[in-house]
Amino acid sequence: xxLVRHGARGREKPGLIDAQGKLRDxxxxxxxxxxxxxxxxxxxxxxxxxxxxxxxxxxKPRLGVPLTGISKIVGVGLNxxxxxxxxxxxxxxxxxxxxxxxxxxNGPFDPIVLPRGSVRxxxxxxxxxVIGRTTRYASEQQALDHLAGYVTCHDVSERDFQKNxxxxxxxGKGCDTFAPLGPWLVTRDEVPDxxxxxxxxxxxxxxxxxxxxxxxxxxxxFLVSYISQFMxxxxxxxxxxxxxxxxxxxxxxxxxxxxxxVVRLGVxxxxxxxxxxxxx
Ligand code: ZN
Numbered sequence: 001x002x003l004v005r006h007g008a009r010g011r012e013k014p015g016l017i018d019a020q021g022k023l024r025d026x027x028x029x030x031x032x033x034x035x036x037x038x039x040x041x042x043x044x045x046x047x048x049x050x051x052x053x054x055x056x057x058x059x060k061p062r063l064g065v066p067l068t069g070i071s072k073i074v075g076v077g078l079n080x081x082x083x084x085x086x087x088x089x090x091x092x093x094x095x096x097x098x099x100x101x102x103x104x105x106n107g108p109f110d111p112i113v114l115p116r117g118s119v120r121x122x123x124x125x126x127x128x129x130v131i132g133r134t135t136r137y138a139s140e141q142q143a144l145d146h147l148a149g150y151v152t153c154h155d156v157s158e159r160d161f162q163k164n165x166x167x168x169x170x171x172g173k174g175c176d177t178f179a180p181l182g183p184w185l186v187t188r189d190e191v192p193d194x195x196x197x198x199x200x201x202x203x204x205x206x207x208x209x210x211x212x213x214x215x216x217x218x219x220x221x222f223l224v225s226y227i228s229q230f231m232x233x234x235x236x237x238x239x240x241x242x243x244x245x246x247x248x249x250x251x252x253x254x255x256x257x258x259x260x261x262v263v264r265l266g267v268x269x270x271x272x273x274x275x276x277x278x279x280x
Contacts, residue, residue, distance in 0.1 A: 001047060002184040002271070003033045003149075005064045006057055009107065012064040015057060016046075017184060023061070024054035033185060034069040035235040038132045038148035043187055064107045066151060066185035067130060069236040073100040073179055074227055075155055077169065079242025080215050086250030095218050095226055100155070100240065101174030108182035108273035112156055114259060115175040116280050120159035121257045124243035125201035125209050125265035127194065128153035129220060130185055135233035143224035148235070149187040150194065152270045154180040154263070155240045159249050159256070181238065184271040191269060194220045199244055201265035203257070209265070211244030 005012035006023060014026040014033050026033075029049060036042050077096030078084040084091050106112070114121050132148030155173065162172025191197070194213060201209040218226070223241060227233060248255045257263065259279040266272035 001043070001187045001190070003037070003046070003187070004066050004182070004184055005033055005068070006061045007064070008062060009064060009110070016051060016054070018051040023057040024051055025057050026054060028054075033067045038067065038130065038235050040132060043132070043148060047187075062107065063109060063183040065105055066182045067236055070102055070105060071234045071237055073102065073105070073238045073240060075100050075173060075240045076218070076223055076242040079217050080211065080244040081217060082211070082215070082245035083243055083247065083250070084217075086245045086247065091217065095223060097227065097230070098169040098173055100179050101170075104174045104176060104179040106177040106180045108152070108180050108271075109275065110180065111177065111278045112180070112257070112263070112275045113177045113278055113280050114257065115158060115161075118158050118160070119256065120249070120254075121277075122157045122159050122248040123201050123203060123208065123257065123263050123265070124155040124157055124247055125199050125267070126153045126155050126240045126243050127197060127199060127213050127220075127267050127270075128181060129224065129239040129241060131233045131235055131237040131239070133235055135224065135228045138225050138228045140221040140225045143221040144188065146224060146233070147188050149185050150191050150267070150270055151181050151185050151238065152183070152265065152267045152273055153238065153240045154265055154273055154275070155243060156180070180273050180275060182271065183273065186270050197270075198268040201246065201263065203263050204261055208248070209244055209246035211246070213241070215244060216241065
């Protein structure tokens with residue numbers, strides 16, 4: 001299933017994208033796409049609904065973040081070899097983890113707002129994992145059973161805040177609008193191999209990132225297991241699995257986002273995002 005939330009910000013309704021690519025409304029069956037719907041039982045219940053019985057949604061409504069109830073977003077840094085190299089960092093022996101503030105969550109087509117004082121806001125297209133059930137000390141063998149599905153995520157990053165302002169990376173990762181998620185939450189059954197997905201990004205129509213999750217240093221099952229040794233992952237939590245090479249700070253000379261730029265990005269099978277960059 002491709003689950004979505006459609007409508008104005010704060011008033012989104014649940015829906016799904018059917019096999020013909022049409023948006024259908026799920027309001028008769030659930031109030032949102034949240035913890036209950038993302039649980040194994042919830043996904044099974046929604047999966048039994050014949051999409052043809054759901055009303056088509058007229059027009060082209062805004063698509064919001066495809067789920068609610070995200071208690072945290074865990075980011076993974078430097079998880080692609082070529083990206084670690086372009087940033088001048090060593091290949092990590094263990095995953096680099098950081099937190100993205102939930103206040104940064106943004107719709108996949110809503111504008112990215114440059115924070116005050118930003119001169120180095122950068123793009124990062126990523127595969128996002130959505131947790132489906134409480135996950136603590138999970139083994140790699142159990143890891144996929146704990147996922148509800150996958151989502152395209154944009155780990156927007158202010159490099160100066162991230163690297164030059166002291167302490168951890170979090171200052172540059174959690175600014176408002178820096179976590180576009182969606183457009184679809186694609187359930188696990190539709191992604192047979194999460195390590196074989198193209199990940200790409202373009203800025204103003206120019207290709208910047210074009211890689212594949214096959215190039216991850218730490219694969220999805222390892223990441224879920226690893227993170228769950230340090231914290232409980234709740235249903236609805238999102239893991240951003242790291243970005244491939246081709247970010248602005250790796251360009252010669254470096255390039256960063258400015259007001260008026262348009263960023264498009266996607267992960268194979270999970271749908272595309274498009275954001276206009278605006279000043280605060
Ligand atoms: Zn990232």
